[in-house]
Amino acid sequence: PSAIRFSGVSRHYGNVKAVDGVDMDIAEGEFFAMLGPSGSGKTTSLRLIAGFEQPTAGDIHIFGHVAQGLPPYKRNVNTVFQDYALFPHLNVRDNVAYGLMVAGQAKAERYRSAERALDMVALGGYGDRKPSALSGGQRQRVALARALVNEPKALLLDEPLGALDLKLREQMQEELKSLQRSLGITFIFVTHDQGEALSMADRVAVFNEGRIVQTGTPEDIYYRP
Ligand code: ADP
Ligand code: ADP
Numbered sequence: 001p002s003a004i005r006f007s008g009v010s011r012h013y014g015n016v017k018a019v020d021g022v023d024m025d026i027a028e029g030e031f032f033a034m035l036g037p038s039g040s041g042k043t044t045s046l047r048l049i050a051g052f053e054q055p056t057a058g059d060i061h062i063f064g065h066v067a068q069g070l071p072p073y074k075r076n077v078n079t080v081f082q083d084y085a086l087f088p089h090l091n092v093r094d095n096v097a098y099g100l101m102v103a104g105q106a107k108a109e110r111y112r113s114a115e116r117a118l119d120m121v122a123l124g125g126y127g128d129r130k131p132s133a134l135s136g137g138q139r140q141r142v143a144l145a146r147a148l149v150n151e152p153k154a155l156l157l158d159e160p161l162g163a164l165d166l167k168l169r170e171q172m173q174e175e176l177k178s179l180q181r182s183l184g185i186t187f188i189f190v191t192h193d194q195g196e197a198l199s200m201a202d203r204v205a206v207f208n209e210g211r212i213v214q215t216g217t218p219e220d221i222y223y224r225p
Pocket of ligand 1: 013016017018019036037038039040041042043044045
């Protein structure tokens with residue numbers, strides 16, 4: 001079944017065609033990469049899926065539902081931002097549980113969910129720390145735990161490894177890959193790094209100037225550039 005489907009989707013800002021007539025079908029459980037140079041429309045596409053932006057033309061379906069009119073919190077997708085956007089004054093546990101608190105969940109229950117999410121990213125026992133007492137890779141994993149805590153059906157990742165150094169980046173590539181496999185949910189990530197897209201994704205969409213110019217498996221993309 002389809003997780004995300006774009007049919008002729010555009011998002012124009014005045015004369016700027018950020019996304020311009022995109023058709024795209026992402027399957028449930030797929031690890032999907034949007035690859036392309038800066039300004040090619042990847043982030044805007046991700047924001048359209050998340051519901052932070054609305055298309056100026058075309059239709060989006062999310063897990064079989066028409067996306068139009070669905071607010072972000074009803075889409076079953078969560079976003080991991082490039083800069084992690086953790087609250088510096090909250091400890092790790094409260095950062096992860098924050099969305100559940102806003103949703104009105106009782107403390108014991110949301111802390112239980114937070115601990116489970118922290119275990120998933122190998123940060124069990126780090127709940128009392130402040131983000132400032134963590135390494136870059138650990139902060140990244142907190143952001144992942146926060147995005148997983150309410151069991152979304154898809155995770156959206158915008159340049160998730162962009163802030164990490166090369167060695168950590170390679171390690172996190174492996175970790176993201178195995179996390180996605182063990183959860184079995186859809187991961188959609190944005191990158192301008194071809195090597196990263198080809199090594200991590202099941203399928204890659206190559207963006208240029210707001211359009212998808214190629215879609216395929218890493219082998220397809222590598223051998224038919
Ligand atoms: P990418 O993620 O591939 O770097 P973006 O989707 O961020 O590309 O941007 C695509 C194009 O749309 C760029 O030219 C960008 O400047 C423009 N753009 C994105 N968001 C806005 C906005 N809110 N207003 C005007 N132009 C925008
Ligand atoms: P990224 O680092 O993913 O490329 P940007 O820094 O380009 O993201 O964009 C961050 C925010 O600014 C987004 O909300 C995007 O829509 C908006 N934005 C991007 N380009 C422009 C632009 N040219 N004019 C107005 N807003 C923009």
